[in-house]
Amino acid sequence: MLLSGKVAIITGATRGIGKGILQAFTEAGATCIGIYASSDREAEQLQTEYTEQGHKVQFYKGSIADRTFVAEMMAKVVAEHGRIDVLVNNAGIVRDNISFQMTEDEWDAVYRTNFLGTYVCSLEALEYMLPQKYGKIVNIVSVTGVLGREAQTNYGASKGSVMGLTRLLARKYAQDGIYVNAVAPGMINTEMIGHVPKAKLDNFLRFTIQKRLGETEEIANSVLFLASDMSNYLSNIVLNADGGFLR
Numbered sequence: 087m088l089l090s091g092k093v094a095i096i097t098g099a100t101r102g103i104g105k106g107i108l109q110a111f112t113e114a115g116a117t118c119i120g121i122y123a124s125s126d127r128e129a130e131q132l133q134t135e136y137t138e139q140g141h142k143v144q145f146y147k148g149s150i151a152d153r154t155f156v157a158e159m160m161a162k163v164v165a166e167h168g169r170i171d172v173l174v175n176n177a178g179i180v181r182d183n184i185s186f187q188m189t190e191d192e193w194d195a196v197y198r199t200n201f202l203g204t205y206v207c208s209l210e211a212l213e214y215m216l217p218q219k220y221g222k223i224v225n226i227v228s229v230t231g232v233l234g235r236e237a238q239t240n241y242g243a244s245k246g247s248v249m250g251l252t253r254l255l256a257r258k259y260a261q262d263g264i265y266v267n268a269v270a271p272g273m274i275n276t277e278m279i280g281h282v283p284k285a286k287l288d289n290f291l292r293f294t295i296q297k298r299l300g301e302t303e304e305i306a307n308s309v310l311f312l313a314s315d316m317s318n319y320l321s322n323i324v325l326n327a328d329g330g331f332l333r
Contacts, residue, residue: 089111089116090114092171093169094118095163096120098176103276104120104176107306114314116172121145123177144163149203150203172224173211174223175208200245200248204251205251224269225266225269228241228245229326229331265312274300275302279299304327
């Protein structure tokens with residue numbers, strides 16, 4: 087199996103893309119640690135399901151932007167499992183509004199989770215990856231961060247910042263056995279789709295050459311590839327998993 091014997095931390099692991107990544111990783115043989123902010127019920131259900139299936143899964147609740155929480159969580163993971171091989175920075179939030187109508191609170195909330203959370207988790211994970219001379223960091227960004235969208239300026243800017251961080255870390259630690267890459271999903275069939283106006287969704291699909299939404303398992307497969315040793319000659323890339331989005 088692609089991740090047999092690996093220990094992986096996945097943020098935002100109880101819903102949407104993160105939930106799909108968790109499933110793909112457990113099926114690939116990884117011991118998975120899922121981080122979530124508020125969805126207790128979903129975490130409990132997933133814990134029960136995976137335990138019954140014989141998978142090694144554990145959940146921690148907290149803010150990924152809280153360095154104390156992240157440091158303590160990762161220390162516990164290493165104390166119990168001996169290492170951290172893979173970090174998937176998936177957790178993210180949206181506070182959409184027209185560009186110059188966004189409030190400072192909307193900017194702060196999005197940047198705190200999407201960028202600062204990714205930075206903090208990466209920094210703490212590297213403390214354990216560097217001594218073992220091995221680690222895979224996969225950051226979930228967005229087609230919005232690649233191309234920009236007016237009503238998601240804060241979200242797109244935060245994901246663009248994560249892409250910059252991806253490149254910086256990839257270049258700095260490439261010779262230390264650390265691989266840092268990103269996946270930029272397009273419009274994916276998750277719970278968030280229910281909040282997207284039909285006209286906006288139709289327009290997005292109009293400019294997607296596959297003319298359909300992506301599925302969480304399709305994004306998870308891309309992440310699995312980058313987290314596995316099959317991608318060992320790949321670093322510093324942003325993989326567009328967007329169905330061929332043109333604008």
